[in-house]
Amino acid sequence: MKIQVGYELIYYFPQKTPMILMVNVHPERLSDIVTASFLTTDPELPITGYQDSFGNWCSRITAPPGTLRLTGNSVLRDSGEPDPVAESAGQHPVEELPSETLVFLLASRYCETDLLSQTAWNLFGHVTPGWTRVQAICDWVNNHITFNYGTARPTRTAWDAYNEQAGVCRDFAHLAITFCRCMNIPARYCTGFLGDIGMPPPYPPGDFAAWFEVYLGGRWHTFDPRNNQRRIGRVLMARGRDAADVAIATTFGPNSLESFKVWSDEVIEGVATSPHSF
């Protein structure tokens, strides 16, 4: 299967403003690229790329005053299979976890493991460790949080989402990540493209998706507490400890986002099924 993913962001800046963007397809998908246009700016600006400590490809630009249009559009090969299931993937005792997974047990900006540890053990301490426990966490989060774009705010943490019982996909992910870490399961935040291949549209049109990965049975596995389904066609953009590490756009100055489009569609016989091809 081939998938076309892309975005168009239009900003207005009252003054010259530096930006960091994480809109590139993740390097781990580089070998799947059929053709890629990662980032084009209008007006045309110098773009500097760098790889952060998580391995994400980031771009830096300095927006001039006025309107700025950012676009990207790529076609990738994809297995066409749903997120793999590995119900037998066991939970590692902490002392057997690979060292590089340990940072994903720690607290982070939006995942206050120190505040939710007792809750996590009360809720999930009796559940079979491993895959079953992670699925129980996702079920609980999916049930407990009501999806609500209207009350979304960038400062909401897992603790806030737990108490307010409301959130968007990133809040679902933060709460599930926090519970997993409390239960000593390494968990990391993912952001990327997720279309509706094989199902009715799950996201309001025009948004990126957030999900997470856990380390069980010797490798990382995808979970998505917002949709709580194995899905086809995720295209990762960036990974981190939580949303603080992988903001799509970090702007260092006032701005308004005038327009925001995101797409992710199967390409049928060389033609994307949506009208988004540039």
Place this chain on the structure above:
Amino acid sequence: MKIQVGYELIYYFPQKTPMILMVNVHPERLSDIVTASFLTTDPELPITGYQDSFGNWCSRITAPPGTLRLTGNSVLRDSGEPDPVAESAGQHPVEELPSETLVFLLASRYCETDLLSQTAWNLFGHVTPGWTRVQAICDWVNNHITFNYGTARPTRTAWDAYNEQAGVCRDFAHLAITFCRCMNIPARYCTGFLGDIGMPPPYPPGDFAAWFEVYLGGRWHTFDPRNNQRRIGRVLMARGRDAADVAIATTFGPNSLESFKVWSDEVIEGVATSPHSF
């Protein structure tokens, strides 16, 4: 000058408990080591070492049930000079910051830049950028926060410290780091040994110290809002985004810390000035 640094931690564990320790002298001081005993356990346990993504040397052990004594003691060469001052160190525009510094502008567990941004700009927006601004932040924090061991708690964030006006050295550091990041100055958290060489004892005996570093004028500079003085003889153990990344000991299970001693003393003619040598 030569400095002897060390610690003795005595824990009681009711059951087998994995631990991560960050008690080694930081690798950047490895070339200053005259002689080092990084970590000895009693009873003797297998120790596994690894380097985290910040370059800190971490140790992993699994504590058996019962009492565990952890000790280390090292002698290092030191310049004997106070923390360098560089009043002309200028603030980089964001677009000119090296990429590897950018992560230290982001929010982290105990540094909610998103909540304190407006406060920071109100307080420090009018202050000359660069060294003067960082010093103004340290002065303000040193003034605003009352040192109080009694109310210390591990979940206190910069936002909490700001509102409660109380804290210990780590809270001073978190609040100053948060303000610096809000003002677009990369800031990172440091933990290590800091004795009282050349001054009356600043810390309650038996604790590690926290300070921070900012990136100005092309390099990192030390600031210490708790003491708010240039000091002699800091010995770094670990650096990170905040205290969540560099806990001295992370224990995965219940435990009690029965005894806790830390020392950092000048070595005069081969003999440490304190009775701590093993």
Place this chain on the structure above:
Amino acid sequence: MKIQVGYELIYYFPQKTPMILMVNVHPERLSDIVTASFLTTDPELPITGYQDSFGNWCSRITAPPGTLRLTGNSVLRDSGEPDPVAESAGQHPVEELPSETLVFLLASRYCETDLLSQTAWNLFGHVTPGWTRVQAICDWVNNHITFNYGTARPTRTAWDAYNEQAGVCRDFAHLAITFCRCMNIPARYCTGFLGDIGMPPPYPPGDFAAWFEVYLGGRWHTFDPRNNQRRIGRVLMARGRDAADVAIATTFGPNSLESFKVWSDEVIEGVATSPHSF
């Protein structure tokens, strides 16, 4: 300016054969990409990507028995300026070189600094250190080596090229790199696309180019002893200690290369000036 670069390689394999390919545009140019198709295989094969210790993007495939066609084609933004000149870039004393440059002073497979050290000092010991010395090395190599595709062989080292006085672009680069390292100037090998923008074709049609970089005056500078000219439009693919690290294709089994095309052309008004667009 925009540049289109690409390649078509056609192999025949008698049996299933694993391959490593270094045909991607180097990550440091990722932010210059207008549109990229890094690697397409015919027949279509699974491709695995990884980044080696030098930061190059590598691809792994397993070729099935039979004919395999590999193609890539990308369009990049480019300054349109010749390789920068910095005649005042000074030579660092060894003790002041950044640590990460030191590996590029060491001997490597095709750069026997231990065999050519005395020769280097005899030839260039009296030349002004820094840029002038590197240019003198390139002049000498360009003069001493006769370009000859006919006698090219993959095992030829700098020492061989020095003695045989013959070589192709990689041999010119190896000998100049070796002399630079002998004179304590860090030097690293580069491979990539180099067209004939602004000049008569320098390369036999259909080959990649090799050049090198030296560390002077606090940064890396491009030199090209084969052409011995500042050129427009180099597009880096990979860097390493020498050609052993950056082979375009490493095949683990017998094979024949049936056809080999490489292009690198300015794109005028959206249309490449060559007939290579796919």
Place this chain on the structure above:
Amino acid sequence: MKIQVGYELIYYFPQKTPMILMVNVHPERLSDIVTASFLTTDPELPITGYQDSFGNWCSRITAPPGTLRLTGNSVLRDSGEPDPVAESAGQHPVEELPSETLVFLLASRYCETDLLSQTAWNLFGHVTPGWTRVQAICDWVNNHITFNYGTARPTRTAWDAYNEQAGVCRDFAHLAITFCRCMNIPARYCTGFLGDIGMPPPYPPGDFAAWFEVYLGGRWHTFDPRNNQRRIGRVLMARGRDAADVAIATTFGPNSLESFKVWSDEVIEGVATSPHSF
């Protein structure tokens, strides 16, 4: 078991000379250190430490004119077990090798895989792949090369050693590494301390040892074609592609090595069995 390892090097320098030293115990043994004195200089000099791309801890100093004494002495915990044997460790097909092992299949300064490939396949192509094949390579090398300190020279490569049938421990290692790489088995060069615990002294007193590691069955295994025995008490200092990467001392200027002592002994009841303790 506890092992004491150390060295004393005495140099004479006619002029100020920068040096790079790889005399520290390897970071992977840091958690085994009971007490360490990595590097002391007489006269006392500033020492700068850095970690190279292989993870080795290197030290940089600038020797003043005159005599320089370098010493180190450390005590480490050790399993006391001989090098592990894993006869069932299988050879990975190239396409299944982890990416980070691939660099150890490539040619390097002293390991000309391109020159010895046909020889390797002739000699070992018929031998069972995996552990048996590596042991066969070590047996062959141990048999073919005559140990001879008298003819040792720093420019001798695997190809030279193969033809001259003579060498010291590094030549044995280079030739075995080269054959392994030719047979598609990742192999890396090791240097460190190796005493005579449990056997008659194998090395002329006062030298470091060289051995190598191969990647089989999902992990790295130690082989030592010079001694061709499983040995107790190896203490690694540095790893690389070959000896070019891990020279004990790289000096950038003329010098004479006036004295050279190395020791590696079991510590019995707190006292080393040799007279080397400082």
